[in-house]
Amino acid sequence: MKKVIAIVAGGDSSEHDVSLRSAAGIDSWIDKDKYDVYIVEVSRQGWVAHLPNGKKSTVYRHNFSFKDEWGRDIRPDYAYITIQGTPGEDGILQGYFDLLNIPYSTSGVLVEAMTFNKFALNQFLKGFGVKVAEDVLVRQGQKVDAQQIVDKVGLPCFIKPNGGGSSFGVTRCKTMEGVVPAIEKAMEECPEVLIENELKGVEISNGVYKTKAGGMHVLPITEVVPKTDFFDYDAKYNGLVEEITPARLSEDTTKRVQALTAAIYDILGASGIIRIDYIISKNEAGNDVINMLEINTTPGMTATSFIPQQVRADGKDMKDVLNDIIADKLTSDL
Numbered sequence: 001m002k003k004v005i006a007i008v009a010g011g012d013s014s015e016h017d018v019s020l021r022s023a024a025g026i027d028s029w030i031d032k033d034k035y036d037v038y039i040v041e042v043s044r045q046g047w048v049a050h051l052p053n054g055k056k057s058t059v060y061r062h063n064f065s066f067k068d069e070w071g072r073d074i075r076p077d078y079a080y081i082t083i084q085g086t087p088g089e090d091g092i093l094q095g096y097f098d099l100l101n102i103p104y105s106t107s108g109v110l111v112e113a114m115t116f117n118k119f120a121l122n123q124f125l126k127g128f129g130v131k132v133a134e135d136v137l138v139r140q141g142q143k144v145d146a147q148q149i150v151d152k153v154g155l156p157c158f159i160k161p162n163g164g165g166s167s168f169g170v171t172r173c174k175t176m177e178g179v180v181p182a183i184e185k186a187m188e189e190c191p192e193v194l195i196e197n198e199l200k201g202v203e204i205s206n207g208v209y210k211t212k213a214g215g216m217h218v219l220p221i222t223e224v225v226p227k228t229d230f231f232d233y234d235a236k237y238n239g240l241v242e243e244i245t246p247a248r249l250s251e252d253t254t255k256r257v258q259a260l261t262a263a264i265y266d267i268l269g270a271s272g273i274i275r276i277d278y279i280i281s282k283n284e285a286g287n288d289v290i291n292m293l294e295i296n297t298t299p300g301m302t303a304t305s306f307i308p309q310q311v312r313a314d315g316k317d318m319k320d321v322l323n324d325i326i327a328d329k330l331t332s333d334l
Contacts, residue, residue: 011083
């Protein structure tokens with residue numbers, strides 16, 4: 001009898017529809033000869049399983065089960081979480097599946113919660129010598145001193161939700177007068193706002209995954225050349241960007257980035273596929289400096305997303321990669 005895989009998508013943030021696009025990509029790559037696959041859509045209105053006949057079936061959250069088109073009870077054996085934002089990227093769903101003893105594709109509760117909180121992640125990785133931007137955290141209800149913020153991070157600066165992704169609520173702020181409105185915009189997405197100095201250089205992204213059988217796999221690096229002011233939603237999802245894989249970096253810098261990616265993965269104790277974004281700046285001597293921007297633990301998985309691009313550039317097939325990741329947890333957790 002085939003194991004049942006639930007691709008858990010949607011979520012409660014502005015990234016709901018982005019997540020459903022990723023779910024469609026993952027669904028196309030999972031081996032249907034090995035697994036029965038259902039997309040489970042999570043939202044504030046309720047959780048539903050998408051059935052093959054086009055209908056939707058209510059998911060009972062006390063045991064993560066639902067009825068198929070013939071009325072049979074289905075309880076998935078494994079959850080492939082592809083929610084960008086809450087509750088799939090911040091540790092909430094991971095805790096839920098831990099309670100139900102259902103293995104899943106991502107890192108555990110602590111790693112997900114910390115990587116979702118950009119400020120906490122920066123402070124943690126700085127302790128291991130990882131270079132990050134200068135930053136200031138502002139919480140809802142806290143008095144904002146724009147002058148004090150600009151004195152620390154300078155202009156232009158990036159003002160973004162401390163938790164979230166897909167560049168929702170992000171502003172590249174160029175003036176003192178723009179600081180408070182940009183903070184208010186970011187707070188529509190999250191009650192905590194992160195302000196960072198602008199790092200000038202080449203933006204890159206590097207995927208990585210690890211399995212017990214195959215060990216660490218650091219993928220080729222993608223160079224990101226946005227046609228907009230920065231790598232915003234339109235650049236990410238509406239084609240306003242040039243993505244070059246492998247990135248146009250020196251051999252030495254490429255090796256250093258990939259080594260750092262592997263090191264961060266192990267420092268965190270991550271699991272599944274993650275993607276780490278960097279800016280390569282220059283120091284006074286003209287040498288490349290690697291600055292970590294953020295970590296995506298449920299990266300986009302459409303056909304044109306970074307991870308599938310990097311997998312193809314590495315000579316691998318997404319179906320094989322996903323099946324290896326699923327088998328890794330199913331074998332060890334069941």
